Amino acid sequence: MPQTLLALNWKMNKTPSEATAWANDLKASLQLGEAEVAIMAPAIDLQALSWFLKDTGVQIGGQDVSQHESGAYTGEISAGMLKDVGAKYAVVGHSERREYHAESSQIVAAKARAALNAGLIPIICVGEGLEVRERGEHVSYTLDQxxxxxxxxxxxxxxxxxxxxxxxxxxxxxxxxxxxDAEELAAAIRSALSGLLGEVGAGVQVLYGGSVKGGNIREICGQPNVNGALVGGASLEVQGVLDMVNALK
Structure with a gap:
């Protein structure tokens, strides 16, 4: 299985100056250990992060990416733009994008293809709401998505x-x-990936995201089919990241 991935999703937090200060604090204390750390930052922060984190092994990525390569799409950020500032990853289909911006799975697929075409690794998000889980349809819903x-x-x-x-x-x-719970869905996702993509699907990293922090990340990522975590709130403070990295050693 691939290296554990710790993908830090800052969401709409941190100005470039705040991101720079955070990066300098992280550099002073971080020893990567067994996990790859990647920061999914607001697009306006990526240039500064790329500069201040060079040669550290810490990767950067976009929180979203356009399905279009270029053109008259005001406000969009293309995969090529992300790649040019040093991004390795792009998150697509995060639940907040699906809910607040009405992104369908068809749009998510188009964004994932755009990322791949530019040489980025798309982190494709899937998952169910509370109503679906309470109906016991969480596995079938997530696999359809x-x-x-x-x-x-x-x-x-x-x-x-x-x-x-x-x-x-x-x-x-x-x-x-x-x-x-995380392992149940991760195993189901891996099985579906194997069915869709053959042997390649068996090697795809599957992350868990949802209130992950230093106190629970080791148990979650210790599951056979969970290869890392997509972390929100706990990624905003450097100490929270250090706690998670240390827990995974």
């Missing part, structure tokens, strides 16, 4: 994919799916 979000992605390009399972009811609520 996964299949639709992978539309048009070839086996050849699938080696450069990451899937993040994020139960929507556990994001920013303080509620956390148990390690067993």
């Amino acid at each position: 996964l299949r639709d979000s992978l539309a048009g992605i070839t086996i050849a390009s699938a080696e450069q994919l990451v899937i993040a399972y994020e139960p929507v009811w556990a994001i920013g609520t303080g509620k956390t799916a148990t390690a067993a």
Whole structure:
């Protein structure tokens, strides 16, 4: 299985000057250990982070990416733009994008393809809301979302994919799916990936996202099919990141 990935999603937090200060504090204390650390920062922060984190092994990524390569799309950030400032990853289909911006899985798939075409690794997010889970339909719902979000992605390009399972009811609520809950969906996702993509699918990283922090990350990432975490609130403070990195050693 691939190296554990700790993807830090800052959401709409940190100005460039705040991001720079955070990066300098991280550099002073971070010893990477077993995990790859990647910061999914607001696009306006990426240039500064790329400069201040060079030669540290810490990666950067976009929180979203346009499905279009270029053109008259005011406010959009293309995959090529992200790549040019040193990004390795791009998050696509985060639950907040799906909910607040009405992004369908078809749009998510188009964004994932755009990322792949530019040489970025898309982190494709899938997961269910509380109502779906309470009906006991969380597995089938998430797998349907996964299949639709992978539309048009070839086996050849699938080696450069990451899937993040994020139960929507556990994001920013303080509620956390148990390690067993995370493993249930991660195993189902891996099985579906193997069916869709063959042997390549078995090697795709599957992350868990939803109120992850230093106190629970080791148990969650210790599950057989969980290869890392997509972390929100706990990523905003350097000490929180250090706690998670140390817990994974």
